Amino acid sequence: MCYSRNMQVKIFGLRGCFFGIANMILVKRMRETLYSALLLQDISFFDNETVGDLTSRLGSDCQQVSRVIGNDLNLILRNAVQGTGALIYLLILSWPLGLCTLIICSTLAAVMLIYGMYQKKAAKLTQEFTASANQVAQEAFSLMRTVRIYGTENLELERYKLWLEKLASISLRQSAAYGFWNLSFNTLYHSTQVIAVLVGGTFILGGHITAEKLTKFILYSEWLIYSTWWVGDNLSSLMQSVGASEKVFQLMDLLPSDQFISKGLKLQRLVGQIEFVNVSFYYPSRAAIPVLQHVNLSVHPGQVVAIVGLSGSGKSTLVNLLLRLYEPTNGQILIDGFPLRELDIKWFRERIGYVGQEPKLFRMDISSNIRYGCTRDISQKDVEWAAKQAYAHDFISSLPNGYETVVDDDLLSGGQKQRIAIARAILRDPAILILDEATSALDAESEHNIKGVLRAIGSDFTTKRTVIVIAHRLSTIQAADRIVVMNGGQIIEMGNHRELLHQDGLYARLTRRQADAVA
Ligand SMILES: Nc1ncnc2c1ncn2[C@@H]1O[C@H](COP(=O)(O)OP(=O)(O)OP(=O)(O)O)[C@@H](O)[C@H]1O
Numbered sequence: 001m002c003y004s005r006n007m008q009v010k011i012f013g014l015r016g017c018f019f020g021i022a023n024m025i026l027v028k029r030m031r032e033t034l035y036s037a038l039l040l041q042d043i044s045f046f047d048n049e050t051v052g053d054l055t056s057r058l059g060s061d062c063q064q065v066s067r068v069i070g071n072d073l074n075l076i077l078r079n080a081v082q083g084t085g086a087l088i089y090l091l092i093l094s095w096p097l098g099l100c101t102l103i104i105c106s107t108l109a110a111v112m113l114i115y116g117m118y119q120k121k122a123a124k125l126t127q128e129f130t131a132s133a134n135q136v137a138q139e140a141f142s143l144m145r146t147v148r149i150y151g152t153e154n155l156e157l158e159r160y161k162l163w164l165e166k167l168a169s170i171s172l173r174q175s176a177a178y179g180f181w182n183l184s185f186n187t188l189y190h191s192t193q194v195i196a197v198l199v200g201g202t203f204i205l206g207g208h209i210t211a212e213k214l215t216k217f218i219l220y221s222e223w224l225i226y227s228t229w230w231v232g233d234n235l236s237s238l239m240q241s242v243g244a245s246e247k248v249f250q251l252m253d254l255l256p257s258d259q260f261i262s263k264g265l266k267l268q269r270l271v272g273q274i275e276f277v278n279v280s281f282y283y284p285s286r287a288a289i290p291v292l293q294h295v296n297l298s299v300h301p302g303q304v305v306a307i308v309g310l311s312g313s314g315k316s317t318l319v320n321l322l323l324r325l326y327e328p329t330n331g332q333i334l335i336d337g338f339p340l341r342e343l344d345i346k347w348f349r350e351r352i353g354y355v356g357q358e359p360k361l362f363r364m365d366i367s368s369n370i371r372y373g374c375t376r377d378i379s380q381k382d383v384e385w386a387a388k389q390a391y392a393h394d395f396i397s398s399l400p401n402g403y404e405t406v407v408d409d410d411l412l413s414g415g416q417k418q419r420i421a422i423a424r425a426i427l428r429d430p431a432i433l434i435l436d437e438a439t440s441a442l443d444a445e446s447e448h449n450i451k452g453v454l455r456a457i458g459s460d461f462t463t464k465r466t467v468i469v470i471a472h473r474l475s476t477i478q479a480a481d482r483i484v485v486m487n488g489g490q491i492i493e494m495g496n497h498r499e500l501l502h503q504d505g506l507y508a509r510l511t512r513r514q515a516d517a518v519a
Pocket residue numbers: 047283285286291309310311312313314315316317318
């Protein structure tokens with residue numbers, strides 16, 4: 001007896017261990033698959049999803065699925081086998097009594113199914129509300145300086161509490177449903193006993209069954225109904241996991257962006273000729289508002305072209321299309337005479353240097369930040385050369401650990417981050433360099449330095465590149481070969497600094513306004 005119990009404990013222990021390992025492998029695989037599916041989505045996908053939601057799916061939602069394997073499936077299987085065994089034995093003992101118990105167990109199973117469905121729905125809502133609460137907290141933590149300066153700690157707390165209250169209300173309803181489920185179980189459990197005693201008693205009197213068999217029957221029917229209860233309980237928690245993981249599976253099933261599936265053209269070399277042919281565009285998330293309308297623009301290799309215009313006129317959008325983060329709604333973009341859509345996008349992007357409006361740094365050392373995404377073989381000397389070109393070397397050298405200093409978004413000034421981003425772009429030795437307001441966060445001296453970089457690029461024939469600069473400070477781009485002026489998603493003026501001043505249009509007005517502001 002003692003030996004068999006020991007064996008049982010060992011078998012259960014082994015089973016638990018194997019389920020634990022399977023569970024760990026499942027969660028790891030799920031996270032990997034989900035993360036890689038998310039990384040390969042179109043940029044427009046990220047316009048519609050929040051960071052809190054996606055990190056929640058990767059974190060707690062994937063973990064939820066582990067319950068399926070770790071506990072639920074394991075226990076459901078065990079109890080289902082035990083219950084079936086008990087039912088067969090009950091039917092052998094007395095089939096009329098066995099059938100009565102089966103009817104009661106079926107009623108219990110029906111209640112259990114409704115309860116399970118409810119748990120599935122509740123779990124889905126719980127996951128959504130948890131993700132929204134995470135999003136609020138994440139936003140507040142990442143904008144902590146704004147929160148502190150504007151003294152909105154209480155407001156943020158209230159925003160967070162709103163989601164917590166929704167979560168509490170769901171949890172309350174889940175508890176009530178659990179109570180109802182338990183009550184149903186108890187009622188049905190006692191019914192089996194009453195039926196067994198009443199019907200069984202009649203059968204004994206009629207001589208159809210012995211008292212010993214009836215006792216066995218009562219014990220086994222108890223076993224059956226408890227097994228049904230366990231199956232139901234675990235099934236409802238399984239349904240919770242399914243409800244919680246539904247979105248995870250939906251996301252995992254998303255196909256990668258077309259850009260990663262199709263193999264495009266790889267030219268022998270990228271020369272840097274860019275042409276926008278009658279390009280119109282609206283963002284998928286705002287389909288009713290045209291952002292670019294009939295844009296025609298051609299940039300010759302080695303040219304420095306500046307794009308200026310009022311805020312919201314579509315300058316960054318133009319660059320987004322050139323980087324193929326979005327596809328034009330109408331018209332097309334040609335690179336060296338080939339449609340951008342037909343080029344191998346990885347090959348193309350490797351040849352582009354891009355400095356965004358608000359460059360973000362990764363939490364790693366400065367050297368790795370500068371090397372980030374560079375596929376060429378590069379030495380530390382190359383990194384320092386790029387940093388010098390971007391006028392970042394001096395401040396990096398003055399940091400306690402120099403290029404090995406670990407930074408993140410909060411540890412450097414806006415201008416310093418921008419200079420690192422410029423160094424990163426230059427290190428790629430790009431055929432096309434895009435600077436989106438690269439000077440906006442820099443002081444006057446640095447702005448002068450950047451002008452130097454632009455001038456050097458323009459005059460150095462060995463490293464000739466096409467440069468597109470989006471600038472608000474018009475003084476930065478006076479030397480550009482061509483200045484494109486945008487307004488309301490259209491190009492309204494084009495020419496060099498002198499020509500545009502002579503035209504006396506928007507550019508001349510903006511230049512005068514900025515000169516007045518400086519004076
Ligand atoms: N991801 C997006 N989804 C929907 N609309 C967007 C998106 N990005 C920009 N827009 C809208 O497109 C329009 C043009 O924006 P864009 O960023 O191109 O302007 P911009 O000229 O670069 O402005 P700024 O000089 O202020 O950076 C704006 O009305 C903006 O609200």
